[in-house]
Amino acid sequence: xxxTLTLDERRNLLVDRITSGRALPKSVERAMRTVARHRHLxxxxxxxxxxxxxxxxxxxxxxxxxxxLASVPSIVAMMLTQLDAQTGDFVLEVGAGTGYNAAxxxxxxxxxxxxxxxxxxPNVALHARTALNSTGYTHVTVIERxxxxxxxxxxxxxxxxxxxxxxxxxxxxxxQLDDGGQLVLPLRWRGQTRSVSLxxxxxxxxxxxxxxxxxxxxxGQDGEKTSELADGIRVHYDQDQAVDPGQLTGVFSGPPAxxxxxxxxxxxxxxxxxxxxxxxxxxxxxxxxxxxxxxDAGVRRPAxxxxxxxxxxxxxxxxxxxxxEDADAERPWRMGAAGYGPDGAHLxxxxxxxxxxxxxxxxxxxxxxIIPAGAVSDGLPAGHAITKxxxxxxxxx
Numbered sequence: 302x303x304x305t306l307t308l309d310e311r312r313n314l315l316v317d318r319i320t321s322g323r324a325l326p327k328s329v330e331r332a333m334r335t336v337a338r339h340r341h342l343x344x345x346x347x348x349x350x351x352x353x354x355x356x357x358x359x360x361x362x363x364x365x366x367x368x369x370l371a372s373v374p375s376i377v378a379m380m381l382t383q384l385d386a387q388t389g390d391f392v393l394e395v396g397a398g399t400g401y402n403a404a405x406x407x408x409x410x411x412x413x414x415x416x417x418x419x420x421x422x423p424n425v426a427l428h429a430r431t432a433l434n435s436t437g438y439t440h441v442t443v444i445e446r447x448x449x450x451x452x453x454x455x456x457x458x459x460x461x462x463x464x465x466x467x468x469x470x471x472x473x474x475x476x477q478l479d480d481g482g483q484l485v486l487p488l489r490w491r492g493q494t495r496s497v498s499l500x501x502x503x504x505x506x507x508x509x510x511x512x513x514x515x516x517x518x519x520x521g522q523d524g525e526k527t528s529e530l531a532d533g534i535r536v537h538y539d540q541d542q543a544v545d546p547g548q549l550t551g552v553f554s555g556p557p558a559x560x561x562x563x564x565x566x567x568x569x570x571x572x573x574x575x576x577x578x579x580x581x582x583x584x585x586x587x588x589x590x591x592x593x594x595x596x597d598a599g600v601r602r603p604a605x606x607x608x609x610x611x612x613x614x615x616x617x618x619x620x621x622x623x624x625x626e627d628a629d630a631e632r633p634w635r636m637g638a639a640g641y642g643p644d645g646a647h648l649x650x651x652x653x654x655x656x657x658x659x660x661x662x663x664x665x666x667x668x669x670x671i672i673p674a675g676a677v678s679d680g681l682p683a684g685h686a687i688t689k690x691x692x693x694x695x696x697x698x
Contacts, residue, residue: 492588
């Protein structure tokens with residue numbers, strides 16, 4: 302980047318790059334051109350605030366993921382587009398972070414609107430409050446609180462947005478959002494995370510869109526489990542799934558059964574839709590994580606080692622793999638599945654069916670309907686149900 306550019310010019314150049322790949326509502330674009338992101342990231346070289354990258358603001362002494370991040374600006378723009386906040390709206394944000402997103406929201410809703418942001422981490426809430434005060438957004442309300450509780454004293458809200466990963470929608474949130482209001486959250490199921498935009502219709506939420514994303518998980522939800530299957534190989538699965546890690550001991554000791562699909566992808570073409578497609582009909586979908594050490598030991602390389610979809614049943618597993626076949630083709634990579642264990646070949650064929658179903662309609666996005674756990678399910682669309690702790694989800698095409 303040109304070192305002679307001013308910070309305002311760098312900010313506008315970043316927004317130009319974002320809008321070259323995604324049209325933004327005028328209110329979102331104006332806010333991103335107005336709010337000085339670098340002033341929410343003290344200690345960082347100011348010019349680096351205007352790269353399309355996440356920035357860690359609070360490390361986690363107990364794990365690999367930080368406790369708080371300043372999100373990638375293009376993801377921020379995407380989620381604000383999903384939220385579709387309007388002038389005068391009352392908005393609740395869960396996950397205060399640097400205060401940057403709250404400042405953007407304040408610009409979007411204007412003086413007649415209201416923005417409340419909550420964070421469980423005292424230092425993060427203080428950071429957000431300090432940054433918002435120093436940049437002129439003193440009217441934004443910052444609360445140090447468990448975000449799973451929301452902010453009932455400021456409800457009702459017309460919009461709610463979470464900037465931390467959620468495994469489930471807390472019961473406390475339902476009564477804080479107006480009927481017809483919009484909720485946007487990074488929702489986790491079957492090992493993947495999608496930014497899901499949901500509209501409340503009485504006692505249910507119905508999705509209006511889904512986008513791939515990744516966020517630090519919220520503190521206080523533990524519906525996702527992780528088990529080590531071998532040195533450097535882990536499987537991540539949901540609490541309602543019948544995964545018994547003990548049955549998978551030694552599953553990688555033999556050679557894999559490889560099954561190949563007719564579906565191909567380009568070098569820069571996303572294929573995460575395979576994962577999404579599989580979760581709409583298959584309860585065996587999990588996330589596989591394989592380290593470099595395990596790959597060096599001879600385990601078949603997954604399509605993306607740190608996060609590839611896998612099917613797990615009993616003592617068998619199959620996961621997504623790629624093979625480069627024609628370097629000159631528009632789509633040189635063939636997609637397939639590697640299966641281990643007694644039923645590995647069968648699971649690999651099942652995964653290939655999901656691959657080919659996605660390959661036949663790569664842009665299709667399912668509809669998600671969510672109701673509170675135990676609520677009357679009459680009138681729900683026919684589809685695949687996933688049971689969580691506080692909600693039930695139905696996915697359908």
